[in-house]
Amino acid sequence: MTRQMNKLTININWKKALGMCLLVSVVGCNDDFLYEQPYSSLSADNTLVSIAGFETYMTGLSWAAREEYSQDDNTFFITNFPGTDVGEDAGAEYFTYRNWISYLTSVTPEVSTNWNWAYSKMLPQANTVIVYANKESNKGIWQNEAQKNAVIGEARFYRAYTHNFLANLYGGVPLVDTIRNVPQFDFERKDRKEVYESAKKDLEFASQWLKPAAQTLPGRISKGAADHLLTEVYISLGQYSDAIASASRVINSGDYQLMKARFGSSKDNPGDVFSDLFRDGNYNRGSGNMESIYVWQFESFTAGGGGTRDGNQGVRNFGPFFVRILDPDGVPNVPTDEMGRGVGRVRGTEFALYDIWDDPNDIRNSEFNMRRDFHFNNPKSKYFGQLVPARTTAEDTLRSMYSYPRKIEGLPWNLNNTSGRTSKDVYVYRLAETYLLRAEAYFRNGDLQKAADDLNALRARANASPISAGDVTLDFILEERARELLFEEPRRRTLIRMGKLVERVRKYGLLESSRNTVQNHNDLWPIPQVAIDANFAKDLVQNPGY
Structure with missing residues (x-):
């Protein structure tokens, strides 16, 4: 009995210690609790006492937001693409959504990593x-109320972005305001609707006080970014007329x-x-690009730019492991400045790479936007420059040589084309998606013709044939999103938000094992077990099925 009680005491103390670590990082603490005086010049008490201090802090906040993408090598990519209708595991050793039952649990790494990014950083x-x-005490630093509210509005955008992110993936979650x-x-846990309502309130404030794009620095939040996200939140709340209005703004x-x-x-x-x-x-906007709304900064010498893992890992995760393809004499291909060095972490599904491209004139499927042919690229090979013949082995076709959207390609980070990283920025929102969101709101509001008009605005730019009102369905909107936003939009979150994830994985998943093992309850992620354990004073209810 004593040994059992000691073991129980150790387990309880371990949970308390873990909870202390996690929840202090979430809610913060002051010197009254720690009995220490923070001397760092970057503490909030020392920094947030001037306009310059707030600007410094906002640069750090934009950096933290960008860490959703770059906090480690592949969390963003695993989170958003394998186990969807547009992406799947590529290499044989990758085992995420090949089997949903064994993989997606409350201890799955990205389930807790994303939760911790939201609650401990953002x-x-x-x-x-x-x-x-x-x-x-800070009242005197502001020139006027508008200046103060613009700063607050930007922070409230990030809070709304984070709560919306959490509600998309996990459903109802704790609100931290x-x-x-x-x-x-x-x-x-709050009801999912209550989380969306909180995000809505923050975004309506942000829309009122943030500056237009022309007065906003690259990577920072404009009124347009607030209205764009507000459109998505309105749709999630079923407030379609409001969504149409915010997108139209x-x-x-x-x-x-x-x-x-x-x-x-x-x-x-x-x-x-x-x-x-998608060129470097x-x-x-300085390039003349009037379509970008919110862009994560990765180019060098940009405030908030760079990345924890040294640049944009898109080509590393999405690009095929082409250096493993050998010529007939056994000479391998080499990394190049154009293709970089992918490792074949995520590849597109047949649906995304082939089935959706039914219009031969659609420039989004042109040779400049989809790479479908590969050439031996090692100057030491006597086959240099020749077309690589089609491959038939599974590892080659799944991982080492497959079609992909060329939007992932870019100049190598620090001139190192072997790292699989580029210095390209990353779109979070661009105007094309605003049209897609408004089309969805029009469709859900019963106005199919206006939905078709918005979809045709993108199709006209792409030189694709127009559609009629009768062609518009949620599935068609998702197909148009795939054509326009392939490997840009966080596809899993989109599918979960639209209630289409499980249905479309069963229909379009690349791997039979993925199609057969996805369960109805996988329409939401589980709450991380580490969060449940840390919250020991109250039951943090798990999602059904986990």
Whole structure:
């Protein structure tokens, strides 16, 4: 009995210690609790006392937001693409959504990694800005109320973005809307609708006070970004007329336009306007790109730019492991500045790479935007420059040589084309998606013709044939999103938000094992077990099925 009691005591103490670590990181603490005086010049008490201090902190917050993508080598990519209708595991050793039953559990790594990013980075930092900006002691630093509310509005955008992110993936979650001075162990899940309502309230404030795009630095949040996300939140709440209105504010603002003519760094090179959208240096408005709304900064010497893992890992995760393809004499291919060095972490499904491309004139499927042919690229090979014949072995076709959208390609990070990383920026929102969101809102509101009109705005730019009102369905909208936003949009979150994940995995999943093992309850992620254990003063209810 004594040995059992000791074991129980150890387990309880371990949980308490874990809870202390996790929840202190979530809610923060002050020197009254730790009995220490923070001397760092970067503490909130020392930094958030001037406009310059708030600007420094907001740069850090934009960096933290970008960490959703770059916090480690592949969490973003596993989170959003394998086990969807557009992506699946490529290499044989990758085993995420090949079997949903064994893989997707409350201890799956990305389930807790994304939760921790939201609760230990984004929400504490955003709430710190909001609380300190409203402090009576800081009242004198603001030139006027509009200046203060613009700072608060940007922080509230990030808080809304994070709560919306959590609600998309996990459903109802704890709402964290302030900073706390002591650890908390009794968080409770709010209803998913309540989480969306909180995000809506934050975004409506942000839309009112944020500046237009022309007055916003690259990587920072504009009024258009707030209205774009607000459109998605309104749709999630079933408020379709409001969604149409917020999307229309973006589309009709004059701040943005669909790019229809060649522009930017490669406009005089072979290509088309869609390929121009994804050339190095073309992501921000300074290039002439009037379509970008919110862009994560990876180019060097940009405030908030760079990345924990040294650049944009897109080509590493999405690109095929082409260096493993040998010529007939056994000479391997080599990394190049154009293709970089992929490792075949995620590849497209047959649906995304082939089935959706039913219009031969669609420039989004042109040679400038989809790489379908490969050539031996090692100068030491006597086959140099020749077309690589089709491969038939599973590992080659699944991992080492498959078609992919060329939007992932870019100049190598630090001139190192062996790392699989580029210095390209990353779109979070661009105007094309605003049209897609408004089309969805029109469809759900019963106006199929206006939905078709918005879809045709994108199809006209792509030189694809127009559709009629009778063609518009949620599935068609998802197909158009795949054509326009393949490997851009966080596809899993889109499918979960639209209630289509399980249905479309069963229909379009690349691997039979994935199609056969996905379960109805997988329409939401589980709550991380580590969060449940840490919240020991109150039951943090798990999602059904996990």
